[in-house]
Amino acid sequence: MPAIEILGLEKIYKVGFWRKQTRRALHPLHLTVENGEIFGFLGPNGAGKTTTLKMLMGLVFPTAGTARILDRDWTEPEVKAQIGFLPEQPYFYDYLTAHELLDYYGQLSGVPAKDRKRRIDEVLARVGLTDVRGVQLRKFSKGMLQRAGIAQAILHDPKLVFFDEPMSGLDPLGRREVRDLMEQLKHEGKTVFFSTHILSDAEALCDRVAIIHKGELRGVGAVADLTSSVQGKVEVVWQGTQVPASMKALGAECHITGDTVRAVIADTQQDAAIDALRRERLRLIAITPLRTSLEAYFVEKLQHSQTTAGTTV
Template sequence: MAAIEILGLEKTYTVGFWRKKPKQALKPLHLKVEDGEIFGFLGPNGAGKTTTLKLLMGLVFPTAGTARILGMAIDDPRMKAQIGFLPEQPYFYDYLTAGELLHYYGQLSGVDAKLRPHRVNEVLNLVGLPDVGGVQLRKFSKGMLQRVGIAQAILHNPKLVFFDEPMSGLDPMGRREVRDLMEQLKHEGKTVFFSTHILSDAEALCDRVAIIHRGELRGVGAVAELTSSVHGHVEMVWQGAVVPASLRALGADCHVTGDTVRAVLPEDKQDTAIEVLRRERLRLISVTPVRASLEDYFVQKLQPTEALAGARP
């Protein structure tokens, strides 16, 4: 059984002064997330990631289509008890302490009253906040509040966790801890579905990813599978601090260091480039294939519309 099955889910809002102008935030989406995998939902700001999550959470109603989570309809209360959710911008009452807030969420989530104190301390340790249970949230940094949000999402030990931009506001060490936590959740047999625009995190972490842009699904699959479809490049190194103009015309990105040149160019231009070097009597040192990254695939799928600025931290 798939953990998440999305069947033609779409959402159209009405905008404008008289709310008569339709704006399609999500085009018909078909997507399946398998049980026990870490699934990344990628796209630039405004792509439709948060809209999709709100639809799955039942926070907004779909214009058309449906979805099933853990084999149950998205409006089934039994399903809600088995999932955790971290919104993109969580808001907490800042006069509460971290412990008080989590005790409150534990009560809402049905965590046994006798087990609640132990579970609160356990999740605070998991998110790297072992000594702040008695500290008011108004004294927390943005990154610390994000960790508290993650703690409330996993407090009731859900089978499936949804994270909307979970790395937001975290420093490099904090992001690493969240990645480790996601891997631990997977090790425990849970499914993790998270949206992000930080491609390096998704590439390092996800079993599979989906890319959405302007409300439309552009690609889905394992990272290795997706990147293998990207037009390849090679890195060529030669001796002699000379860059023939005909090489630049082939689209080569050249860098001179001392008496050697390092150039990256499309794989299908390799033979022509070697012939240029032979003709110019330049000694070729090496030719190395360049592995395509998830960012390369992402940019290819978004072109010619737009690329994601700052996709890598």
């Protein structure tokens, strides 16, 4: 049973003074998110990530399409009770304290009064706000407000959590703590769907990712598959600054860094490379498959979409 099943969601806005012009924010989107995975929704600013999340939350009505969440129709109130949501730019009343804010959201989310204090204490500890629980939110930094937003999203122990740019405003330590929290949520059996344009976070966290650009899905897959070996190539590293002619004959692309040489060759040539280094009495340090990064895959998809768009004008 998928946690999220998106079936042709589409959004077209009417714009202009007379609202006779249209702007397509999201092309028909078909996407499935499995139970218990961390799923990254990647794209540059303005790609359609927030529009998609707001439609899934019922905050924006789609022009067409539908969705199922937790194996139920997405419009059912029972579904909303099992969802946590952190918007991209959360706004909270300045004069509430962190504890008062969570008590308010706990009531809205239906957390029983007898359990509310315990749950508030737990989530404040998880997001590192225990020491400032009595401080008014107007005195919080942007990063602290982001933590408060994460706390309200998980307060009612939801099965599915939507985070829209959860790393926004956080310092490196805060980002590390949020990544740890997401992994904990996954280990608890929850599904995490988060949008981001910080690719290093997505690569470190996600089981699968989808890439969206200009409102259109450009690619989806497991991170391990998207960052697989590059066209059957390996990197050979050896001690020294000497590049044997026999290595050049293998078509090696060599780069000298300090007292080591790094060479990229076809994986079918690695035995020949080892023999060449042995003949020259050079010390082999490592042979590793050359892998692409999520960033390289992301850029490739965006460049391809721009090229395609250019050829269809």
